[in-house]
Amino acid sequence: MSKIIPNISVDCVIFGFDSNQLNVLLVERKLLDEQTSETLIDDWTLAGYHIFEEEDFDTAAARILKRLSGLDHIYLEQFYAFGGVNRLNKPKDQLWLKHQHEGFSDRIVTVGYYSLIDNTSVTLSLKERNVKWFPVSELPELGFDHEEILQKALEKLRTKLRNEPIGFELLPEKFTISQLQRLYESILGQSLDRRNFRKKVMQMKYLIPLNEKQKDVKHKPAQLFLFSKDVYERTKKERFDFTM
């Protein structure tokens, strides 16, 4: 049986896009009074747990993601470590930790990972805990310092999106320019000019137009595109050689 490290955990900010908005996968944290069945805690947290003695951070993050979502081989990136002295000091968080009886330390540091998923193609296979997608723009109350962790992940995701085409991890294999624009808008949290967006996008050599249009839509079907990782990697050096 694996032993946990009492004072080190990993928390995963699992972002999903549903062709309209950016969502995050949260886990319900519920605690009832054993005598009275009164609800003591009912809020949400990120998907996280302690690392095991024989695990590095990447392994722990993949394990947590798999256990909570059933998903394997998903884009996961470490983005920041959180070590605030008072990060778990709220009375509610202390109450929760006291009831776990898992030998956690009083002071826990956590390493944040974010993950990107096309959440229209994902079925959650969860048994132990209640997990749910929430729009990033309408979050419920979060436990611990998870609001801060989520905001930091969003900030890092925004920076990354401006420099690398990671957004494609969140889209179906074939997508329209409108879907791509909606994705950028929901991550950046601002609306973008349609003509400027289209102009920019048409300069991306790694965005491949297909001789194929949308099916089963009520409006006029739009052209579909592919993202070519291969072309991206091969034009990367050229594009990134020197930009200031």
Added chain:
Amino acid sequence: MSKIIPNISVDCVIFGFDSNQLNVLLVERKLLDEQTSETLIDDWTLAGYHIFEEEDFDTAAARILKRLSGLDHIYLEQFYAFGGVNRLNKPKDQLWLKHQHEGFSDRIVTVGYYSLIDNTSVTLSLKERNVKWFPVSELPELGFDHEEILQKALEKLRTKLRNEPIGFELLPEKFTISQLQRLYESILGQSLDRRNFRKKVMQMKYLIPLNEKQKDVKHKPAQLFLFSKDVYERTKKERFDFTM
């Protein structure tokens, strides 16, 4: 007296630029046999130490930097956490840890920070340990997994340099375009075309040309420039609004 956390440390990759090359500040790790005075270990490490119970990561990094270099209020940025299970398992590293008698754990995770300094304007005020600047292109043998940590810091620094004008932290207040180019070249590890560089640089609104030239140089004195943080911050939104 502060108590350390036995299994969590911070390591600082302190980059310095000396108007010609990129350097990194290293600390000598020397262990002699107590009986025979034979040298058991003689190599170099990054500036690091365990965090204290009442410290967060930023505070620990600033403390370590100050203690080793005498420097305060320096640009410091967390860039990655390292938690490999075998990161301290080399016999030499085990021997070193055994001789410290400081209650370190067998498994230590570390949070990496990098720091940027104009090392022509810095005097090191070190007492306890031997510290020295090394060119990043000519590193000595490094202890623990510090070679890996340093390479990761360099990779993050390169990415950051392409997106933000952080390079100015490494230059004197007034500098020439050639100095700026040399800085970019030494961080990116490649030479850049002089005319293209000048053209790019001239588009940066936050680079302010002065009515002032170099003094005391043997060649024809070049024009001096300032970096305006204020102009940078105010034009940032505009520039970053949408780049893919």
